[in-house]
Every structure is written in C-alpha cells, then in structure tokens.
Amino acid sequence: MERKRLTYAMIGGAKGSFIGPVHRMAVRLDDLADLKAGCFSRDCAANAAAASEIGIGSDRVYPDWRALLAAEKGRVDFVSICTPNDSHYAIAMAAMEAGFDVVCEKPLAMTLAEAEELEATAKELGRILAIPFTYSGFPMVKLARELVAAGELGDVCKIVLEYQQGSFRKIDFTKPLDKRNSWKMSPEKSGPSCVVADIGVHGFHLIEYVTGHRVESILADLSSFAPGNALDDDASILMRLAPRSEGGLAPKASMVVSKVATGEENGVRLRVYGDKASLFWNQEAPNYLCVKYPFAPERIYKRNAPYVKEISALAASACRIPAGHHEGFIEGFANIYSEFCAAVRDRKAHDFPGPLDGVRTMRFVEAALKSNSNANAWTEI
Amino acid sequence: MERKRLTYAMIGGAKGSFIGPVHRMAVRLDDLADLKAGCFSRDCAANAAAASEIGIGSDRVYPDWRALLAAEKGRVDFVSICTPNDSHYAIAMAAMEAGFDVVCEKPLAMTLAEAEELEATAKELGRILAIPFTYSGFPMVKLARELVAAGELGDVCKIVLEYQQGSFRKIDFTKPLDKRNSWKMSPEKSGPSCVVADIGVHGFHLIEYVTGHRVESILADLSSFAPGNALDDDASILMRLAPRSEGGLAPKASMVVSKVATGEENGVRLRVYGDKASLFWNQEAPNYLCVKYPFAPERIYKRNAPYVKEISALAASACRIPAGHHEGFIEGFANIYSEFCAAVRDRKAHDFPGPLDGVRTMRFVEAALKSNSNANAWTEI
Amino acid sequence: MERKRLTYAMIGGAKGSFIGPVHRMAVRLDDLADLKAGCFSRDCAANAAAASEIGIGSDRVYPDWRALLAAEKGRVDFVSICTPNDSHYAIAMAAMEAGFDVVCEKPLAMTLAEAEELEATAKELGRILAIPFTYSGFPMVKLARELVAAGELGDVCKIVLEYQQGSFRKIDFTKPLDKRNSWKMSPEKSGPSCVVADIGVHGFHLIEYVTGHRVESILADLSSFAPGNALDDDASILMRLAPRSEGGLAPKASMVVSKVATGEENGVRLRVYGDKASLFWNQEAPNYLCVKYPFAPERIYKRNAPYVKEISALAASACRIPAGHHEGFIEGFANIYSEFCAAVRDRKAHDFPGPLDGVRTMRFVEAALKSNSNANAWTEI
Amino acid sequence: MERKRLTYAMIGGAKGSFIGPVHRMAVRLDDLADLKAGCFSRDCAANAAAASEIGIGSDRVYPDWRALLAAEKGRVDFVSICTPNDSHYAIAMAAMEAGFDVVCEKPLAMTLAEAEELEATAKELGRILAIPFTYSGFPMVKLARELVAAGELGDVCKIVLEYQQGSFRKIDFTKPLDKRNSWKMSPEKSGPSCVVADIGVHGFHLIEYVTGHRVESILADLSSFAPGNALDDDASILMRLAPRSEGGLAPKASMVVSKVATGEENGVRLRVYGDKASLFWNQEAPNYLCVKYPFAPERIYKRNAPYVKEISALAASACRIPAGHHEGFIEGFANIYSEFCAAVRDRKAHDFPGPLDGVRTMRFVEAALKSNSNANAWTEI
DSSP: OOOOOEEEEEEEOOTTOSHHHHHHHHHHHTTOEEEEEEEOOSSHHHHHHHHHHHTOOGGGBOSSHHHHHHHHTTTSSEEEEESOGGGHHHHHHHHHHTTOEEEEOSSSOSSHHHHHHHHHHHHHHTOOEEOOOGGGGSHHHHHHHHHHHTTTTOSEEEEEEEEEOOGGGSOOTTSOOOHHHHGGGOHHHHOSOSHIIIIIHHHHHHHHHHHOOOEEEEEEEEEOOSTTOOSOOEEEEEEEEOOSSTTOOOOEEEEEEESOOTTOSSEEEEEEEESSOEEEEETTSTTEEEEEOSSSOEEEEETTOHHHHHHOHHHHHTOOSOTTSOOOHHHHHHHHHHHHHHHHHHOSOOSSOOHHHHHHHHHHHHHHHHHHHTTTOOEEO | OOOOOEEEEEEEOOTTOSHHHHHHHHHHHTTOEEEEEEEOOSSHHHHHHHHHHHTOOGGGBOSSHHHHHHHHTTTSSEEEEESOGGGHHHHHHHHHHTTOEEEEOSSSOSSHHHHHHHHHHHHHHTOOEEOOOGGGGSHHHHHHHHHHHTTTTOSEEEEEEEEEOOGGGSOOTTSOOOHHHHGGGOHHHHOSOSHIIIIIHHHHHHHHHHHOOOEEEEEEEEEOOSTTOOSOOEEEEEEEEOOSSTTOOOOEEEEEEESOOTTOSSEEEEEEEESSOEEEEETTSTTEEEEEOSSSOEEEEETTOTTHHHHOHHHHHTOOSOTTSOOOHHHHHHHHHHHHHHHHHHOSOOSSOOHHHHHHHHHHHHHHHHHHHTTTOOEEO | OOOOOEEEEEEEOOTTOSHHHHHHHHHHHTTOEEEEEEEOOSSHHHHHHHHHHHTOOGGGBOSSHHHHHHHHTTTSSEEEEESOGGGHHHHHHHHHHTTOEEEEOSSSOSSHHHHHHHHHHHHHHTOOEEOOOGGGGSHHHHHHHHHHHTTTTOSEEEEEEEEEOOGGGSOOTTSOOOHHHHGGGOHHHHOSOSHIIIIIHHHHHHHHHHHOOOEEEEEEEEEOOSTTOOSOOEEEEEEEEOOSSTTOOOOEEEEEEESOOTTOSSEEEEEEEESSOEEEEETTSTTEEEEEOSSSOEEEEETTOTTHHHHOHHHHHTOOSOTTSOOOHHHHHHHHHHHHHHHHHHOSOOSSOOHHHHHHHHHHHHHHHHHHHTTTOOEEO | OOOOOEEEEEEEOOTTOSHHHHHHHHHHHTTOEEEEEEEOOSSHHHHHHHHHHHTOOGGGBOSSHHHHHHHHTTTSSEEEEESOGGGHHHHHHHHHHTTOEEEEOSSSOSSHHHHHHHHHHHHHHTOOEEOOOGGGGSHHHHHHHHHHHTTTTOSEEEEEEEEEOOGGGSOOTTSOOOHHHHGGGOHHHHOSOSHIIIIIHHHHHHHHHHHOOOEEEEEEEEEOOSTTOOSOOEEEEEEEEOOSSTTOOOOEEEEEEESOOTTOSSEEEEEEEESSOEEEEETTSTTEEEEEOSSSOEEEEETTOTTHHHHOHHHHHTOOSOTTSOOOHHHHHHHHHHHHHHHHHHOSOOSSOOHHHHHHHHHHHHHHHHHHHTTTOOEEO
C-alpha cells in the first residue's frame, strides 16, 4: 500500500524572501511533501508571481493568511510560516487552532508571553510545532551533541559561541532600505530585539542542543552600531548554565553575535571545552568536526565517514551522500523538515526544535534586553 | 499562461546506487522536472522497491529499459541514465533514436568509437545530451573559468590537478565485493579502465572547462594497487595543451588520480598557474576560490558574495542562497540539470557538458591506456 | 669603527623554565647582545648547571640577584628578569636603581601600585624598561596595527580576542605539581590572579596595540575550573574602549582567556571589526593576516611578501627571511629584543612594550579581580 | 670541565644572499659554534661590510676562499659554503683536503661526477660533510619519517610532492636581473639545471627521507616558462621507487616543481599514501602533520605535543618550545646544524643529510635532464 503524501501550505516567502525558498527547496530535496497552497505576500502581484513560479493554481492562492487557513482546513497537513516576526504568533496560533501542524520561523513570537501561549496551545491541541533552528539539523552538530552526551569531552566547563554576520555592512544607508533588511531594523516588525532575536537565538539553541546543559542566567551588553538602527545589531553575552545532574559541573559560556561584523558572511563558530577534550564546529566548513585532546592528536571527523554511524545513528541518518561530497545549508534545513514530517506522520518525538525551544529562546531574548537595560546585570532565564 | 512542466524517466539508480538518488535530488531541488517513469534495476524486487519509494505507479515501472523507451516515447521529455558503464551506449543511442533528450552518466561509453557515434547521433537528430561532469556545475568553478577567460591569470602555463579518493581502501577484500565497487573493478562492466574512466574524466573535463585550453597529448602511468584489481586504480598523467590562439602559450599539466589514496574522501584539487596570477579550487571547500598574485595579497572569493555577479553572471546565477550558507555537491549537480533543462526547453546552447565533452573524455581514456601500454610514451588525444 | 657590543645578565631562567631559554635564543638569533653573567636559580646546582650550559664562567655566576646587581654594575648593559611574578618588582627596581636597563617578564609586578612605582622610576632615572608582550613583536601584528591606523578598517567598533590554552589540562593533579605549573597556581608566587595576569595581559596588550584604542572599563567573570586551583584559570571579560579622538566611535570588546581550554595549545586569536573591513590574526598561523570586506574578496597578507613593506616599514623590518619560509615565536620574541636593544643604544623611542604597557596591564588585572568580586560590575581601568 | 666551543668560517653569504644569513642565524640560535672567519664575497667592499656587520676582525677576513682555507687550517672546526653552485665542488674539496669538516649548500656540485668525488673524499679522509636539505630538519618531517618506518601507513604505494615557488614571477625582466636571481638562470653559475637542481633536489630528498624508499628511475618533463630563461624553471617528474625489502611493494611518485608558479611562496607539500593510512605535510603550516585513515577520523599531530616524544624521540628533540608556539624555517635549519655539530664533536652518525644524499640528488638532476632530452623516457638513477 502506498503511503499517503504529505501536503502543505506556505504563508510568506515571496520573491525577495531569503528563507521562503529555502523552506521549499528543503522540502523538495527529500520529497517530503507537496506545496499545495499559499499566501506568499500581502502584495497581490507578488503573491500571484510566487504562486505561478511555484506552480500553484490560482484557486489555492489566498490574499491573506486567514483566508488560507479557512479554505485549506483539512486539505493540507501543515503550514509553513515565513513571514516577519510580528505575525508569527497570530498565524501560528490560528493555524494550530484550525488543526494544522506548523513550521514557524524563529523567533517564535514577539514576546515570551506569546511564545508560552503557543507552546501551551500546541501541547493542549496535540499539534506538531517546529521552529527551524537550522544548525541543529547539520549532521556534524548532531554528532557533536552525541559525543558530548557520550562523555567524550568529560564535564563541560566552558562554551564559546560566535555568530558573526556582516549583513548590515552591505547596506547603503543613504538609500531606502530594501524589504529584507528594513523589517529587521523595525521595532514594529521585528520586535524589541534585532540581532539577539534574529540570530542570537540560533546560537542559544545550538549551545543547549549540543551540550545538553540549560542556560540559567545571562549578562548581556547590546549595541547599535549600524547608522540609524533603533535595535541591537551587536551583542556580547555571558552565560551560566545548570549542571546536567545534581552536583555536576555548572558550565559558563561566552557568546558574541553581530550583524555589523564587517566581512563576515555567516560565521557560526562553536567551541565546547570539557575537562577531557574539546570540540569545534564552524558552519562555514560544516562537514567537519574537530575534537582536541590534551594527550592525543586532534581528530577531524568528516560527515558520513564510516565511523560516524558507529558513534551516532542520528548524525549518519542525516546524511545523503558520501563523505567528501559536501552537504550544506539546504541539506541541514531539510533535516529539520524530515524529522518534523516524521512527527507529522507518527505523532511521536523526533529530533527537531519544538515549542519548548521556541519558549526558551524567547526567554533568552527577554533576559538579554532586561540585562542590557539593567546595567548588564545577571538576569535569570 | 502556465509553463508546461518537464517530465523524465530514469534508468538505473535503485537502492545501493550512489548517483541515482543524486540525480533525483538534483532535479527536485530546483523543481525542474517530474520523475514519471523508471526502470531502476534489472532486479525485479529492487526495481519495484525504488519505484514505490519514489512514488511511481506500477504502470510506469518497467522490467527493462527497452520496454521503458518503447512505452514512454512521447510521454516524458528526457531520460536519465544511471546504469553501469557497459550499457550507457546502447541505452543512450536507443533513447535518442526514440526521440528523448538524454542525461547519461560518465563515462559516456565503453569506447571512443561508441562515444563518437553518440555524439554524431545527437547532432544528427538534434537531441540534447548531457554528461554530468559535476564539478563544472559548481559556482566557484564557473567563476574560475570566467576569471581565466577574462585574463585575470594572464597566459596559463601550468595546471596541477589531483583527484584523490580512498574508496578502494574501504573495501574488505577478503569478502565478496558489494555491487557498487565490484562493477567498477570489472572489465566487462566498467570497460578497459577503472580510475581514469571513472574519475580521471572529471579531472580532464575540469581542466579543459576552466582553462579553455584543449589537451593535445598525454603521457600516462597507470597502476593497480588494490588487491586483485585487474584495472587501473591509480594514475599519474602528464599533459600538453594547445594554445588558445595562434602563437599563444602552450600550457602543460600534471594530473594525479587515484582510488587507493587511503584516507582521502573526494579530493578534487585544481591549481591553474598563469603568468600574472594563479588560482586554486578544492572541492572539499567548494564555496571558496583562491587567487594568488606575485605582488598583492591572496584573494579568497566566496560563493554568491556581492562581487561574484560583477565578474560572472554565470557563477552568480548558479547560486541559491547567500554567501556563508554553503551549497555543496547536490547543488552543483542541480546546476548541470538546470542548464540541461533550459536547453530541453529552448533547444539552445547552455552551460553544461555535452556530447563533445563525452567524446573528448573518451579520447583521454583511450590515450591513457595506449600510453601506458606503450612505455608511457606521449600519445595524441 | 666597530660598534661596541651590548652585554647582559639574566636572572631566573634555569632548566625547567620555558621563557628563560626563549630570551636567550631571541637575543642570539639576531646577535643582539652577549650574555655575560647570571643568577639562573636560587638552587645552587641548577644555577651552576645553567651557567655551564650557557658557557658563563663561574666568576660571573651569582647565588642571588642582589649579588649579581652589585657585582655587575657597570659591566653589562641590561638585565633580563625571568623569575616568577613575586620577585619582578624588587629585582626590576633594584636593577634600574643600579643603573641597568631592564627586560622584565610579564606581569610587571604583583600589584598595580608596584607597577606604577616601576614606571615612575624608569622615567625618573631614564632607564629603558621592556616587558615582552611577545605578540606585538610578530610582523603580521605590526601590519595589523598599521592597517588599522591607516584607516583600512574604518572606525573600529568591535574586538573579539581569544587566548585559549589547555596547559592546566595536561597536569596530573594526583601528583605533586612540577615547578612550572605550581608557582602559577600559587597566590604567593603568582599574585592574586593566574590566568588574567599570566596570559590575559597579552590579550589586553594586543587589543590596545593593534587598535590604538584604550580600554576604559571592563566587566570580568573569573572561574577556577582546575582541581584545587585557588586562582582564576578561565575568564570571560567584556570591555569598553575610548574613542581614538573626540567624538569618535567607542568600540567594545569581548575577551575569553583560559588555561583549562582542553586541547588548545596557544590559541591567540584576534578579530577586529571596523565599519569598512575587519581583520583576523591567529597566532597558530602567525605568518598570515586576513582582511575581510563587505564588497571585495577576503585578502590574505603574507609575512614579508613584496606588498608588506609598502604598507608597513615596521612589519617588513621585523622579517628576516622571504615569505613562505615561516618565522615563529622565537623570531617574534627577538623582534621585541631588537627594538629594546636599539633603544638601549640610542635612548630613543622604539616599537616595544614599555613601562606604560606594564602599568596598563596591571590596571587591567586589578580591575578584573575587582569586577569579579563585585558581581561582575563594570569597573574602570 | 667546560666543553670546547666549536668555531667555523663562512665562504659566501654577503649582503644580498638569502641563505648566508640563514646559516648564521641557525648556528647562533642554539649557540652551536662561533663564526670566526670569512670570505663572504669576491667583491672587496661587500666582503668587508659583511665582516664588519658580523663582527669579524679584519685579520680573519679573506679576499678569496683559498686564502681562507690556507690561513684558517686548524683554527676553525668547519667551513660553511654558501656560494653559487659553480664553486661548491672546488671549495668543498679543498676544504676537506685541508682538514675541515664542511657544510655545503645544495646542489652539492655541478655534475654527478663531482659529487661522487666529494663523497669519496669525505669517506676517505673521514670528513663530516652536510648538505642542508632543510626540510628534513623540521620536527614534523622527522615525525613523518618515523610514522612511516613504524608501519603506521602500511605499505607505501604513492607519493605526491609539490614544490611550487613563484619567485621568477616577481622579476621585472625588462631590467637587469638582481644577483640572487641572475646566477640561478645562468648555466655557468647554476649548472645545467635551474629548478630541478635548486629546489627539485629538496623534494627528492624529502621523498627518500620520509619514506625510506629509494628512487630507481624517473621520467621528467622540463619547461622554461620565464622570459629568456635558458634553464628549466618548471618540471613534472614521475618516479618509480624500489621496495624497502625483497618482494615488498614498489611505490610510485609524482612530483611537480616550479619557480614560475605565480603567487606561490614556498609551497612544499608532501603526501604519502600507504595501504593503511596516508600523511600530508605542508611547509607553509610546518608545525602540523595530518594523518588520514579509511575508518577513523583524520589526526592532526602538533609539534612538541606530549604524544610526539612517545612516537619519535628524534622529532621531540628537534623542538625548542611548547606546542602552539610555532617554530619555522630557521629552527628547521638549525636542526640540521645541531646534528652536524654533534657529528663534528663525536664523529658518529647523526640525523642530517650527508654526502650520499648529495650524490643521490645529483643523480636525480642528471637523470631528469637526460630523460627530458630523450623524449621523456624513463631513466635510471
């Protein structure tokens, strides 16, 4: 008997969106679901153009997301939300209430309270809700997580996380901003934070995902270096994490995150130091994972090499092609979707970021803002 | 008016194939065509299993490729051939004669004569025939080609090409070989050459594609280092290339290609030295291109950075996502398909390897074998 | 007329010392001075052994440093102090008072007050006092400084500095510590700080040297992760720097420094982000300097390449051999000495770290301790 | 009892020489010997200037090397020869006959016959003769040699060696050449080969030193790409090596060596492939050695890390400072001298390249020229 194909609708993601096309490529790569309906833009022409390019008949293109949810109820399995931050909450809430499972871009909401509501609703209604913290979909990140869990590093004591982008240095501020950048600098569209909410949350999730430690409190120093930017575009954040078990070691972390790091493209670099070994992962060479020892040569693990599956079935199953033939960002993103789609089918837990991660990252954003406005004092998460 | 979608059929590529799934992912990534029919294996169960996994109804799954071609004539736009080398010629020839455009895996044929026939047929019948020399689909390789063409390197004098794989070192020769490796070592299935025909052709094509120079003669020293291997699994090859124009400089090249390079995964490394500058591309860090100068700092070009499109529209249009978010092997493969599909639609020239490249690489294979059996003498291509 | 050769005496630096031999090799490399006298250890046998190995006659080997200073007064030009921290102040002070110029290991003293006294004395008596913040002796660090000064980066807004060592992870804490490590963990020998005073000061100096900005206040979070360590062995420190001129941009910095960063050897990594470009230097690949731009390929500057001297005479003159033939730590150290020896000869300013750097780094150490014990509050330097 | 200090004289190495100062720095670094006499140039003023800079009294500066050998007989322990190739033979021969031990720059002579005479003379007279094939002095090269000898790679089957320089691309050929480059292109001064004799010999020695296999025959294709160059400046060379023992595996090698590799500085890159593992060393990151396995993560060995001494006492004893604090070219050179000086003292075998290496490299040069002029036929060494 043939398995029923999954179907989905997309809200947001018209021409000019970076992430909308990534969602669609990710879903197609592994043939996970068919995109059957959409409301890609509130701009009528942009909406129609996207639909035409994607190949969606005009009967399933909607002028607003409410219309989409009403008409597609029961017709598609899930909805992917790729709109600016200010509409995440309303759409995700309505979609779950209408019976859809949901993939919602980060940050999950404008406020922690909204995120908590979404999490509660997902739980109450039994909806699957994924937030694509993409880097946790990369095989070598999964391998890192399992090496830490297996004790290869010993007790983790320190984490250093950089997420350095120079995107705001590519803007000509003497001209009107393009759409992709302007909403990120707008408190109305983006919420009270820019860099922490937009990419700091990736770093935060990566730390918790890889180490298995929970961040307890943070100290944040936010800056606005881009001309005329009302929101944070650079941050240095210190963290204290809880032990993994009673009496265990409580690690510390140092994070640097920026959109004004001139010349950087997407510099996500994670270092985790344990008392036995340390690891290093760099998103710009994502198929490698370095592990360093005091008394043995450094080891470079390679995506999908024969030894990977012996350490981590999770990492190995996230690979499509042999070592040496690189997989990148779209493949990592597709791994989030493949785990999500598995959950949509079997309603069980799979390895993708869910509502709790959405809530925790919003706690992080709010704590960062609070610490920053409180003389950079330590603030609980 | 909506554009008619392309459709295709696949021959070969069942479970256990490396390249079959890559073709399918590449086509899906950019939503280029729908796979509608297949003969994935001569093994009935394997064929059915692949069809079911892909989602092809049993009415369009065929027990042999002849049946497929007969039944799908006029129903799909093109056929992708992912079988072992020994059937490339017969299938590609029959497919073109039946009216299909064709993507055929390399090497194009078992012999040069066959390749020449295929090329002549494609020309005569006006069929589009692509051979996926994948690396020419990578954006930074396209950029390299255009930098050379624009004279950034000056006159090219030397090329160094390594294609180092250790795949035959991962085989336990005390046990029966698995299918993927056994046919590559079999003269019946693979033809008279293993490493030169299987991956040397990639290197050869990369040299001609990037430099625009034609190889005129080669000197080859082939070895068989893997236990019990009747075919070449390691080769050192010297080359002499023609000037690009009358009176121009005639470059030389040195190539090393191996399947017994223990510990290497897919080490394709190209260096091109001109009299003004040199370039270096490494498939294992494919999103970068290094250019070195005598009197200026080395430059690292990054895929899809703002300056790429100013140098090469071709390279820029082969990118999907921003610099820093890596694209890899599947994306490079998809670029071959997107250019091929464009040609299928408009019957014009596009940037993908075609029948002439298939012929030239077969000339290269035959010259390598001839030189090797003739005391490594220089042999014309 | 032949130039009179410089001569010097060494205090500390017997067998087991890391830095003593480095001083001696650095001086010899460029034939800067002759080592004529020493008090290498308070241990009589160790002292004699060192003298014999170095080739110093017993008449100029002294049982204690006071005897050395008394007897060598007027006989050698300068004294190099390679003892543990607790004797730096007394020896340096007595040496300057006895008329010697001085090279004194970092940290300059146990307290800020002592450092200030040394600085005042050097000034009052006209002594040359160098503190080997080694990394400022590396050619590519000098080049970095000049690129920043020349405006290549635009306005500096953010600095990220890591100095990661795993040395304390190579210790077997179940056994008595060896001398080299034990004094570093001892408040009596090392002073109130371990990692900040021992290597954090290098990072601090590097930031001020390269950017030309002065650190104004810091926020420090210190940890002691090594078993039984009473002092700090890991620190995360945020910094605020002064503008370089009235109304200029005030940069921020984030520093991570550790002796428990398992598997790291000597991971000094500096990133400086300006609004036009950024630079990156890594002490473990010290012959390169990367500069990244928003709209141009990354540039890799190479030590002693032809273009270096056009940008920085200082960097070029700090090189001995052609690009591609690497210089390392000893050569960088020798550059400190060659600038110091030039000053000893001509009594003019040269490019080496002096008493003010010694004072500023001690301010940094004291501020770090104060911030840490004051709930990590911002503390002025 | 104090050990008598060694003394030496230098012939060649005045201002403008690259290698003369390197010899002097190398000797001083480890305080191995005192330079007491010299004939640094046939140009009187240059000779005097060098002597003055080095600090040699006029009574021991000589207008020609014969005068030096006559006058210094019995006064210095050894002579270092840093002249152009055409005088190596005469000086080395006369020096040995006069009773000196000798360090002579490569290539040892203009012809194989001369080299053989020198080797015979050294043997007959019991003189120590070192030829600084520098790279064998690097600790990680020594480690590589011992890893191969210990069987870590299994049976070696293939070696790939690049020695890529772009030095001839930094020359303005419209002007008279400077001294350093002009003699290298002159058949009278340089001998019948330029690039093979000048740097190819380094590559050849490195292959034999690291693998322990002897090259038996070669096939060489030489080119002259630099304008007006009468000698070879680029070469591609294939090699066949002898098994290490009766019935063992006979490896092959591919070498590329160039002085017209635009933008390269000193690109010595060695790859050795065995049936169990492979290794990679790059002179431009000389403190690391990579070893790759089919079934285990790649390992990065680091100079002077704790595990190095457990594998190779030779490699460990060639280190001065801890891992992470880089040593470079001068230190590698100094390791040649320290082994040579040990032999000068104890007249025993030590780990430095000697007369047999000088002879073998000259065999290699002559075979390369012969093969090249004989249609690139295989030629015995």
